[in-house]
Amino acid sequence: NKPVYAFEEADSKKRMLLGGKGAGLSEMTRLKLPVPPGFTITTEVCNKYYENGRKLPKDVMPAVMKNILKMEKKTGKKWNSTKNPLLVSVRSGAAISMPGMMDTILNLGLNEKTVEGFAVQTKNPRFSWDSYRRFIQLFGKVVFGVNDEKFDHVLDSAKSKQGVTDDSKLNVESLKKIVKEYKKICENHTKRKFPDTPNEQLGLAIEAVFRSWMGERAVVYREKNGITKDIANGTAVNVVTMVFGNMGDDSATGVVFTRNGHNGKREIEGEYLTNAQGEDVVAGVRTGKNVELLKKEMPKSHKELSNACEKLEKHFREPQDIEFTIEQGKFYLLQTRTAKMSAGALVKTSVDMVKEKLIDKNRSLTRIPAQQLEALLHRTMDESKVKDHKQLAKGIAASPGAASGIAIFDVKKAIELGEAGKKVILIRKETKPEDVPAFFSAEGILTSLGGKSSHAAIVSRGMGKPCIVGCAELKINYENNTCTANGITVKENEMVSIDGSVGTVFIGEVPTVEPKVTKDFQTILSWAQNTKQLGIRANADTPDAAKLARQYGAQGIGLCRTERMFNESDRIGLFVEMIMAESQEERNKVLKKLQELQKSDFIGILKAMEGYKVTIRLLDPPLHEFLPNPEELKDRMNKENDKSKKTQRVLDRARELAEINPMMGHRGVRVAITYPEIYKMQITAVFEAAAELTKKKVNAKPQIMIPQVGSLAELNYIKSIYDDVKKEIEQKYKKKFKINFGTMLEVVRACLTSDELADTAEFFSFGTNDLTQAVFSFSREDAEGKFLPEYMEKELLETSPFQSIDVNGVGHLMKIGIRQGRDIKKDLEIGICGEHGGDPNSIKFCHSANVSYVSASPHRIPIAIVAAAQAAI
Ligand code: PEP
Ligand code: MG
Structure with a gap:
């Protein structure tokens, strides 16, 4: 050169x-x-x-x-x-x-x-x-x-x-x-x-x-x-x-977009200043005049400007951001570049430019950064009002959307106030399954610990509630019910606002703007649907979430986390009772009641997804997650002078079940090896739901998935329970049921021995959250809130592996799992259902690795569809 x-x-x-x-x-x-x-x-x-x-x-x-x-x-x-x-x-x-x-x-x-x-x-x-x-x-x-x-x-x-x-x-x-x-x-x-x-x-x-x-x-x-x-x-x-541009009143300088950058309308949008230098416009020293006025003030130059806009758009096939100067009546262009537009404007211009035959559909899909579409599906903060509010802190953007409410630090209070119609932001160091009822009544969730695949993050995303996690600078004090950051202390009942798309927390109530799914957005989604090759399913645990996901274009459920159903307020008690049961008989009694509840849950979800596969994953978390934290419970007992036998028993059981390293502990299939009756109950509930729906001529397609499997022996142990239940139900209803039996691949050994697992499994689904945790030995709960930011700052990692699949490590292992599995069963269905399923870069990888489908939370379905189309172009 x-x-x-x-x-x-x-x-x-x-x-x-x-x-x-x-x-x-x-x-x-x-x-x-x-x-x-x-x-x-x-x-x-x-x-x-x-x-x-x-x-x-x-x-x-x-x-x-x-x-x-x-x-x-x-x-x-x-x-x-x-x-x-x-x-x-x-x-x-x-x-x-x-x-x-x-x-x-x-x-x-x-x-x-x-x-x-x-x-x-x-x-x-x-x-x-x-x-x-x-x-x-x-x-x-x-x-x-x-x-x-x-x-x-x-x-x-x-x-x-x-x-x-x-x-x-x-x-x-x-x-x-x-x-x-x-x-x-x-x-x-x-x-x-x-x-x-x-x-x-x-x-x-x-x-x-x-x-x-x-x-x-x-x-x-x-x-x-x-x-x-x-x-x-x-x-x-x-x-x-x-x-x-500063040679008198026949000189000017300005900056324009060839189309409106906010709403995408086909109009020249921008400002100019008469008798000024370009820097004055950019620096905002003087307030610019709307470029419309140029038509009147300097019609010849305006004509030249609009001709240039048209020519440049035709040439670049993208709306442009242009700088111009008029020197004593003579028009000059000083810069052109692709205009940075809002998500809504990108969508509208994509559809318009196809209609104008400026671009084709493929180009219209690839020019939209899929991630940006998120903004169109959630309430967002009113940009013009944000500056009126003081920023309290910044954490990890875990679930998008903006919300305001009073700061509440106690789970019970959050439920009570929420149910009484108050707008609440639940602020906790971290959350546990037993806190989930508070998620329903809160507008948003803010935690000081945890990363993108922590409990609070996943549950919020599933519900479409704004959430910020890992807000490390926020010091939470449960004693006084306050939190402090940036030199400001927020007391209980004071108004705060969170932006889960950015991770920012503000003092006071920041007004929000409603999302709109416009006709143009639907057009883009339908083009993407026709272009993509990957299947798109949803991570959904309730009929409402399933319906929403279906509206957005999901074709099936890739992950229904059944433990979520135990969190609803009418069953958490029962579930605890089951854990506390002292004999098998007692446990079976409670399980019977739970079975009825689960059956009705499954019916709701299967109906909502009629015609599409619904992957029901059996219980995954360790049992102690459903019990109170022993230390907190002990404190409460002391405070409330609770000496009851019942509470003491809960404390004893919580202590008995507690683990140093629960993520690698007694969870998933391992719980079912100890308590096979739990999975038996869940499997029966799935078959019973299918039987009932078949009677009603609903085309239900459940499939059963086992978490945390690491060996064929484990999988076969559960398979024999499944076989027994299947036989029993088929005899009972005098009917055959086709309910696929599959496994998650989220343990390293499962990926390495996927050929063995494929003997029994009728499908695979990668749990990339746990798999990433295992491959890196990074705790999915802690890493993002603790040391990963430093890895990024020091350029040891480009992005968090919990956000975007680590192609060389986790991806490599996935490829091994896929190849070996399909060596045994050529057409084996293999999906992914970790949080990566909604991440455009991970979707691109999944497409190239021949994954059958990705599964993402309902609000990320449109992003996943567009990203999958982009991967296919
Ligand atoms: C996973 O590990 O990726 C997964 C989907 O399961 P969970 O997040 O429920 O552990
Ligand atoms: Mg998992």
């Missing part, structure tokens, strides 16, 4: 080399749009500059000067001329836009002589001396690092000397004096003469822009926004002929 390309000769597809701005300028030049002549110094030069110990490579300046000659020819102006000087701007521009993070220098080429030439050229000495003054200030600041205040001080005293308050009232005499003083400031700072030749100025300015790539602002911005070297590697420098 050459170090420097004139706009007309660059290959604008090379964004990495030319940066976004350079690529846009050269593309517009090729389209014969009115771009001021100029050239781009490549990002490669930037990298060489650093390799060279912060020195420009030798071939750069000669190439730059050659291009300055070309600019002279095109503009008819002369570099360093006392009559008709060529002035340039020197602008940064990386492959990814980093607004305001790097430096720009304007009016370069002015010195004691050319400023006179510029005065002749513009017939405006005041304007040219003011430009010169501005140049020295910017150059001093950017190139030499002079503190701006020093210049301001001189400017202020000049104004008071002349007796004016406005910069624009300074006369030539004052400006000349200011220029002298400004130069002195620079010279005192650098101990060298202020560079007067345009050549020297240009060399120094180019280096300064390269330096700003590694400036603190830019480095932090890249870190915060995940801009790694493969996305943008160094900045390019664009040297552009100066055009002036």
Whole structure:
């Protein structure tokens, strides 16, 4: 590659080399749009500059000067001329836009002589001396690092000397004096003469822009926004002929979108300022005028602008974000890039552009970042009101949507107040299955511990309730019922607002905006449905969740966590009774009652998903999760002076069942090995539900799935229970039932021996939450709230493996599980039902790994459908 390309000769597809701005300028030049002549110094030069110990490579300046000659020819102006000087701007521009993070220098080429030439050229000495003054200030600041205040001080005293308050009232005499003083400031700072030749100025300015790539602002911005070297590697420098939007009332400058960025309507949207420089619009120093007004004020320029918008959209096949300047009636384009739009605008423009035949359906689907669709399905905070509220803390965005309510730290209170119609935000260090009733009555949930696949996160997502977890800076005090962060203490009953899409907690009630599933959104979903190859199922544990998921386009349930059903208030008591049972007989009695309840639950869900498969997973959590924490219970007993035998028994049982490492403890299939009657009850409930629905001619398709299986022996142990129940029910109803029996693959050994499991299992489903936990040995409950942020900060991990499948580790293991399983059963159905099922990158991986379907919580179904379509394109 050459170090420097004139706009007309660059290959604008090379964004990495030319940066976004350079690529846009050269593309517009090729389209014969009115771009001021100029050239781009490549990002490669930037990298060489650093390799060279912060020195420009030798071939750069000669190439730059050659291009300055070309600019002279095109503009008819002369570099360093006392009559008709060529002035340039020197602008940064990386492959990814980093607004305001790097430096720009304007009016370069002015010195004691050319400023006179510029005065002749513009017939405006005041304007040219003011430009010169501005140049020295910017150059001093950017190139030499002079503190701006020093210049301001001189400017202020000049104004008071002349007796004016406005910069624009300074006369030539004052400006000349200011220029002298400004130069002195620079010279005192650098101990060298202020560079007067345009050549020297240009060399120094180019280096300064390269330096700003590694400036603190830019480095932090890249870190915060995940801009790694493969996305943008160094900045390019664009040297552009100066055009002036501040040459009087026939001059202007503005920024527009070719379509409305908020609602997607086909209209030019944006602002401009008369007699101003581009920086004034971007910096928001003066309030811009609606671009509609330009039609009246400068009709010819408006026409040129709208023609340019149309041409650029046609060319880029994307709405554009454009900067323009009008210099004494002459229209110029200074930048174009793909417009960043709201999710709603992306959807509308996608549908519109297909109708306009600008793009095809595939392109219309791929241009929408699937993740952004989430915003269309949940209440969001009213952007304009957020700034009126103080931010209390920030945690992990665990379940999207915005909600407000009074802060309540006690589970029981949350239930009571919620049921009494109060809006409640439940704030806890962490939550347990026994807290679930409070989830129903709360508007949102906030925990200081836990990660994306922690209990609170999964339950909230399943219910579509906003939730923030792992909010480590929030110190919760259960004694006083308060929480503290950011120097603010929130007491019980005080109003707070949470944004589960971002992870932010605010003081007070932030107004929210209703979501809308528009017709355009439905159109996009139907196109995606027709394009995708992966099946999409839902993680749903209630008929309502199943209905919602179906509305959104889910075709089946990939995971129904049956333990969730035990959490409903009418059965948690029974379930505890079952755990407390002292004899098999006693336990069976309670199980009978639970069986009836489960059967009716299954009927509800199977009906809601009629015609589609519903994967019912048998009990997974360890039993002690349904009992109170022994220490908390002991405290409560002491406080309330509770000496009853009954409570003491609960305490004893809770202590007996407690485990040091419950995630690897007595859970899933292991519980059923100890208490086979529990699974027997659940399996019977599934068969009974199927029998009843068959009678009613409902096309129910349940299948039974076993969690935590690590060996064929375990699976077969349960299979024989299943076989017994099946036989019994078939005899009872004199009918055959086809209910598939399958296993989760969430234990490492299960993946490694999937060929053995495939002998018995009729389907597999990867539990990628537990599998990730096992593969990394990272606790899914703690890692994200504790040390994973540091891994990300130190670039040891790009994203949390609990959010996006770790392709090289977990993905590798999945591939082994899939290959071995399908070696035994060619058409084996293999899904995934961990939280990754709703993550676009994980969906892409699943598509490539030939997974049969992904299963995600109802609110993520639309995202999953679009992501699956994108993976297939
Ligand atoms: C999993 O482990 O990925 C899974 C789906 O099961 P759970 O999250 O209920 O443990
Ligand atoms: Mg699991």
